[in-house]
Amino acid sequence: MAQLAETYACVPSTERGRGILISGHPKSNSILYCNGRSVIIRHLDRPLEVQVYGEHAYPATVARYSPNGEWIASADVSGVVRIWGSRNEFVLKNEFRVLSGRIDDLQWSPDCQRIVASGDGKGKSFVRAFMWDSGTNVGEFDGHSRRVLSCTFKPTRPFRIVTCGEDFLVNFYEGPPFKFKLSHREHSNFVNSVRFSPDGTKFISVSSDKKGLLYDAKTGEIIGELSSENGHKGSIYAVSWSLDSKNVLTVSADKSAKVWEISEDNNGKVTKTLVCPGSGGVDDMLVGCLWQNDFIVTVSLGGSIFLYSANDLDKAPLALSGHMKNVNSLAVLKNEPKCILSCSYDGLIIKWVQGIGYYGKLERKVISQIKCFAVVEEEIASSGFDNKVWRVPLHGDQCGDAECIDIGNQPKDLSVSLLSPDLALVSIDTGVIILRGAKVVSTVVLGFTVAACTIAPDGNEAIVGGEDGKLHVYSVTGDTLKEEAVLEKHRGAITAIRYSPDVSMFASVDANREAVVWDCASREVKLKNMLYHTARINCLAWSPDSSMVATGSLDTCVIIYEVDKPASSRITIKGAHLGGVYGLVFADDHHVVSSGEDACIRVWKVTTQ
Template identity: 75%
Template structure:
């Protein structure tokens, strides 16, 4: 069968002008963050150790471990909180509808009995505290008139709850049962985050007015502020305390993260260090989330990049973890000898990965805009998006060279590169095909049927074009002429993907009607059929380097691996490979296949010999 050996995780979903919540479990050194409908569980000591919880029906906004580390409470944009176990397949303990709209923050009480959640609601219900086992409400939370962005539970008795939000207020509640004590009006803009120190003696609020204010944890009285002269130059989106309650970490829209020393009496916070970061300085480098956990400090940028610092050595360069935030639609082996992977998501992000290492750099791909298609050659990549342009981009070491763009007159449906001559590329458009040599259009041929997929042989002498009608048309290619050799009819749905085997003796095709077929290239006879085990359309397929295996990936979330020469029924199936569907596949070698999908993750599967 196949076992999961590595996951290159997606990055947190972010939103401009908003902080995001990253939380963790100090015992296991796992962290939690949310992307689309998934909660990502990631280990800071081994970032390739990743689990994904995908049971929410709506995009997830926040997730937190219970104090004992046994449970996770996660909340979504519908106002629903799910409480599930961290072991045994994430068994669901409870599900409650807590608010009438989006939940932005939640926190457990120190005894693990209660949860407070805050966010957007109708009327006055912006904050609610409830018993974790029964869902019954414990208190009344008046006092806010707009969305409540953050809430915090005092970790020591007597319990208190603090909330803050878009009405510029910080509200203080005594309890349980909790009741309104007072509103604090020290900020002059959105109050983005409130956090109690681990010892419960103080709490701090940070705001879009660029201030951080420290309060007494028991009474709510103001104690002091973070020093203004070394302060942030933009909105402060998030704050996190050190485990010893003596320092805080803040992150801001000014793209900086700062570590502050907090006096014992809370009367002031002085700057200890502004953390170094190596970014390009664009909008995506605004910092929107942070966490201080054990010896790790981490920050999250608007672009989703996580920088991991050592709290013991603040001068040490951070470890950068990045990935995709959206559907990863294309996956390719970039360098066959060094086993490097290239992936792209439709939002235009192209990332390089090294098996066993993970993230290895992001290509600057802003020049192409949105990416729908990507083909990789020995020395270049060719991409196209949702306009009529194709970009040919030379690979220059760690980055791309300047792209040459070609307007092919219609939106590309598929792209394929010949290996020798490398300048030759085949572009499928709805009415036919376009042949490119370098950035020059050699010919545009109307084929008389609606084209959906194409591939060109490694030597550029043959092309296969698939149509909406399910037929495969095989052409010989000579210069700028296309000569039809034969038409193969077996598929019952529009062709979605065609790929030659590495040795050029076979090719495989798949369709939207969930069937795949392997053909002999010379005799054009079916070599492997009855490959009908998916329950939805096939999006991608890949050959193993030794021409022995064919893998298919489908909207049904599964990857199926077939062996040439064996009946299709002896297949291997990876169920639930990607929440929302599998969109990219490639083999690293005979034993490892890599998949990508709607969930923004990339997974490496080791194929065990049966």
């Protein structure tokens, strides 16, 4: 059997020029955010405890706990809101199509009976409030002419709703049933966020015009503003109140977060400016924030989450980061036990440590998209969509000066010889390229369309898989290949081939969902009938002791086979990654690590009978 041991969560999806919404549980230190179709539940004091809700059919945009913490309402780009239990296996309570376009914000009423959602829609329907159990409308929301970026529910009676958006307006509604009361146009740019204070006495709006305005919660009239002294120098994307309603937190495109004290005359002055660690690039713009009990949380455009202690703002923040896009490759550092490297196709390489989680990003001088990725000893070899192969030396947590070679073709697969890492094999459509260091020593046209390749640890043998499902075994002599055998068993394009660590076997997988284990000496099938996936197999990995082989598929499952047992006694991990499994590696003989389209990485403890 296989048990989930750890999850290294993805980071929130972000978009340049827009704020994002992260929200918290009213009585605990868990937060919610969205990435792709997933809603992520994370515990700030237990970062390795992560839960993922993946039932949306379209990318999710916002999620919020109900005030009693029992339910979560989440919305997506198609205008659908799903209401589901925060515990008990996320049981679905209701699903409503609320708007005709993307939902950008939603909030519960304090009695948990109503929900207001805002975003993009047809005509003038940019806001809707409805009963949580029936979906019945509870008001009319006139007054906006463009996308409504934020909405908020007054947390005390009498209930009020405030909305703001791309038409520079802040609108105030009384109810229920809610009716338009008044509108403010004091902002001169997009109004990105509006929030009531927890005590229900006032609310605040922040805008891309770098200003923040304070209003009376009962009347909707402006009563103060955030001081321009030490204020933000860029668009303010998000705002969050402290629990006692005496302070607010704002984040901005100027790459800083600011804590403001709200005085009795309802004006705000900066008491602390928080500059998040980073290189100062575009990715360090801050686009989301949350004041959650004793934590101050900020989120950068690059997705990094920074946790500050609200009681000690001088203390350096804890950084929680991860991938935002599909994680397509994994590797284990042999010289550093429990260290895992992961790579997403956008070129980000992250180091993780089992038991700790996020350890840091590997800073590369040249950031390029990565398609294939291999780690041997103290070096990373990678190839991307730019037709180049990179060799990057690893110095601890830093990358040295990279060597690169343009091979003139799109690489399909990359394999490095473990015992002589200078030697690498790259497959392209028409054949393979042999590299020594950063030099092309041979380009071999093979006469069939190539799909995958691997080279033996000693560099003396190579196996090339074709789109036609055939495996061609070659002996490698110097810089030439000599065909020794053609193996026919697969009925689909080969997607991956890997030698076992003891080099007595190799495994191959295909797009027609079959895996095969072969004996290296006899070139006969050693383990057959491995046909338990329901879709294309993307990746495979061997355990260090060569006793197990794991496969990962587009069907979201990981299947682990013991080589000495029939395929029917397999271990299946269902739903390992929403959208499909794209990366697999064994950390040791008892732990397999998987990654996928959901941008998460999971460590599974494998127990065999």
